[in-house]
Amino acid sequence: MAAGSRIRFRGSTWSVAILGITFLGIQFIRPELKNMPATADLQVPPQVKQILKTSCYNCHSNETTLSWFDEPAPAYWQVVRDVREGRKHLNFSEIGKLPPGQQRGILFESMSQIELGAMPLPAYKRLHPESVVTPEQLMVLKSYLTPEARKEAATAGEIDAASAQYDKWIQSGDVTPNAASCPEWNRNSYPSTRIGKPSAARSGLTIRH
Numbered sequence: 001m002a003a004g005s006r007i008r009f010r011g012s013t014w015s016v017a018i019l020g021i022t023f024l025g026i027q028f029i030r031p032e033l034k035n036m037p038a039t040a041d042l043q044v045p046p047q048v049k050q051i052l053k054t055s056c057y058n059c060h061s062n063e064t065t066l067s068w069f070d071e072p073a074p075a076y077w078q079v080v081r082d083v084r085e086g087r088k089h090l091n092f093s094e095i096g097k098l099p100p101g102q103q104r105g106i107l108f109e110s111m112s113q114i115e116l117g118a119m120p121l122p123a124y125k126r127l128h129p130e131s132v133v134t135p136e137q138l139m140v141l142k143s144y145l146t147p148e149a150r151k152e153a154a155t156a157g158e159i160d161a162a163s164a165q166y167d168k169w170i171q172s173g174d175v176t177p178n179a180a181s182c183p184e185w186n187r188n189s190y191p192s193t194r195i196g197k198p199s200a201a202r203s204g205l206t207i208r209h
């Protein structure tokens, strides 16, 4: 009985020792994870940037910062894989090189990945709860990408600026490329859209034929 428990004790000691040595051993296998300079970092308002920095930049930028628990292998190996793969798909530190339309497309895709719960990667979210994008943060991203149509009335200054632009277009005669070929669109019907404008502007109207 006593001998048996001693053997069991010895057995578990050995297992722990072997596990410990293996754990230490694998720490020497460290694939490199380099942070490069951010050459063309995403240009967005600070409140939008902050959200992406907190939740996405660890895998999708050249500014990866690892937590202490990401450092030991084998967790580290998974992190390196995720970061390399993540940067390959989307790198916010270099996104500025792309045309604005494409950048917007990527941000829309990002928004839907967050909405679907696919990003940040679920395993990462479990270990890094601060990376979860809250509904409020999602709203910030959404309202940046799809600002609601303005509800308030235009200001007097904006109306003046729009009128001045309008007069310039009319006076240059360059109303629309099709104006000349559209018989109904003549000098009589066109000014009628300008309610309350001085008639001097009307008399100056010329449309090329």
Ligand code: HEC
Pocket: 052, 055, 056, 057, 058, 059, 060, 081, 082, 083, 085, 086, 089, 090, 106, 109, 110, 111, 113, 114, 119, 120, 121, 124, 131, 133
């Ligand atoms: C733990 C690392 C990690 C984090 C954090 C992370 N991602 Fe990803 N992301 C990846 C990996 C890996 C891929 C590529 C493989 C895949 O799609 O699962 C990817 C793919 C994507 C894609 C698809 C790109 C493409 O071209 O297919 C988008 C968009 C994306 N992530 C957005 C985000 C956003 C937005 C966040 C932050 C809210 C985020 N990710 C956080 C690792 C991460």
